[in-house]
Amino acid sequence: MSRSLLVRGARQLLTLRGGSGPRRGAALREPGIIEDGAILIRNGSICEVGPSRRVENLADARDAEQIDAAGRVVMPGFVDSHTHLLFSEVGLDWWEESLAQAETGMPTREELAGAERQKDATPARRLLSRAKRYLNQMLAQGSTTVEAKTGFAVDAASELRMLRVLEQLNGDPLDLIPTYLGAHGITGPEASRPDIYLEWVCGHLLPGLGRREWPCFVDYAAGWTPVQGESVRRYLQTARNLGLSVKLHSGQFPNEHNVATALECGAVSVDHLEFTGAAEIEALARSHIVATLTPAGDFHWPDGRRYAPAREMIDQGVAVALATGFHPRECPSTSMQLVIALACRYLHMSPAEAVAAATINAAHAVQRAFRAGSIESGKDADVLILNVGDYRELAYFAGGNAVWKVLKRGRVVYEEGRIHHGV
Numbered sequence: 001m002s003r004s005l006l007v008r009g010a011r012q013l014l015t016l017r018g019g020s021g022p023r024r025g026a027a028l029r030e031p032g033i034i035e036d037g038a039i040l041i042r043n044g045s046i047c048e049v050g051p052s053r054r055v056e057n058l059a060d061a062r063d064a065e066q067i068d069a070a071g072r073v074v075m076p077g078f079v080d081s082h083t084h085l086l087f088s089e090v091g092l093d094w095w096e097e098s099l100a101q102a103e104t105g106m107p108t109r110e111e112l113a114g115a116e117r118q119k120d121a122t123p124a125r126r127l128l129s130r131a132k133r134y135l136n137q138m139l140a141q142g143s144t145t146v147e148a149k150t151g152f153a154v155d156a157a158s159e160l161r162m163l164r165v166l167e168q169l170n171g172d173p174l175d176l177i178p179t180y181l182g183a184h185g186i187t188g189p190e191a192s193r194p195d196i197y198l199e200w201v202c203g204h205l206l207p208g209l210g211r212r213e214w215p216c217f218v219d220y221a222a223g224w225t226p227v228q229g230e231s232v233r234r235y236l237q238t239a240r241n242l243g244l245s246v247k248l249h250s251g252q253f254p255n256e257h258n259v260a261t262a263l264e265c266g267a268v269s270v271d272h273l274e275f276t277g278a279a280e281i282e283a284l285a286r287s288h289i290v291a292t293l294t295p296a297g298d299f300h301w302p303d304g305r306r307y308a309p310a311r312e313m314i315d316q317g318v319a320v321a322l323a324t325g326f327h328p329r330e331c332p333s334t335s336m337q338l339v340i341a342l343a344c345r346y347l348h349m350s351p352a353e354a355v356a357a358a359t360i361n362a363a364h365a366v367q368r369a370f371r372a373g374s375i376e377s378g379k380d381a382d383v384l385i386l387n388v389g390d391y392r393e394l395a396y397f398a399g400g401n402a403v404w405k406v407l408k409r410g411r412v413v414y415e416e417g418r419i420h421h422g423v
């Protein structure tokens with residue numbers, strides 16, 4: 001028996017409808033609003049979208065269960081396309097010390113390696129329970145699809161263990177998209193022979209990933225490791241030849257530019273991009289690559305990190321996405337709503353641009369735009385109903401949570417927590 005659900009009466013229904021590619025330029029500013037809008041959902045998929053008066057009179061809508069969204073904004077679930085979800089320690093001592101010393105730098109490679117050695121020894125069940133806690137926060141704040149990276153490749157067994165943990169988290173209820181972040185925290189004897197280590201990754205680990213049933217992205221964090229230049233290209237090309245899609249961290253450090261490598265290797269996205277020059281922006285604008293920006297990570301380092309030149313990118317025609325960049329040391333936020341608020345203030349994006357970058361363009365950054373990122377017929381019914389009457393409130397308020405209900409494939413998976421008054 002088919003199960004139908006009607007969400008009706010939305011003051012603003014943000015569809016984010018549009019062409020098949022990521023939004024650029026003027027298209028990024030067009031949220032596709034239907035006033036007094038409705039969505040008809042059947043078996044978890046969107047089957048009709050339009051004015052309430054039309055949709056609620058459809059034959060299929062008459063017997064449907066209903067959610068009254070009167071006075072509220074309805075929009076697609078956020079796609080958080082860049083997170084480092086698996087870790088054991090946040091590094092609070094190190095962080096407090098850096099505040100007291102007014103240090104503004106990034107964690108060093110050695111500090112990260114230390115954090116990751118802890119992670120390496122952490123039982124899978126602890127990684128799993130911690131990751132669940134953060135995923136629940138993400139869900140409650142409106143993320144319905146989340147990318148998560150392994151990382152640091154201390155050895156193959158620990159990398160594969162991370163992928164298995166991510167596999168267990170998928171679909172409960174978020175969609176989780178796994179990424180193998182290779183050669184990130186090389187420690188021990190491998191650190192002095194990074195090229196030999198990478199040979200091993202290309203010859204043994206990547207072919208194994210290519211054979212897995214649950215495909216993952218392959219990513220590389222430029223600037224964090226001793227592996228450079230030709231070796232990085234070989235690593236990413238090997239992944240591509242095995243049928244794996246690739247991503248690249250780029251431009252997190254001055255004088256570290258990898259956009260050319262990303263172009264050569266057919267990357268789906270390049271991420272961070274704080275240090276990005278005019279020629280690279282021009283090259284990105286001519287490419288299919290999505291530029292994923294992470295302003296909450298920059299916000300986390302007072303005076304220490306510059307923000308990516310988003311305005312120039314958008315004006316030149318780059319397809320820009322937003323993500324939290326959630327990370328044990330680099331970014332403490334699980335909230336795409338905060339990311340939108342920061343993008344408007346520090347990346348000089350408009351609220352409409354930030355919303356499109358956090359939904360449809362982020363879905364393109366993880367190759368899920370065929371089923372997520374907009375409210376269009378045939379896509380999964382991943383829908384947010386917000387406690388606001390104008391979507392720009394998402395950008396205006398910072399640090400709160402506007403979510404009333406979250407639907408994942410047409411099922412209510414989160415409802416605003418209740419406060420008991422009058423005690």
Ligand SMILES: [Zn+2]
Pocket residue numbers: 082083084249325
């Ligand atoms: Zn990252």
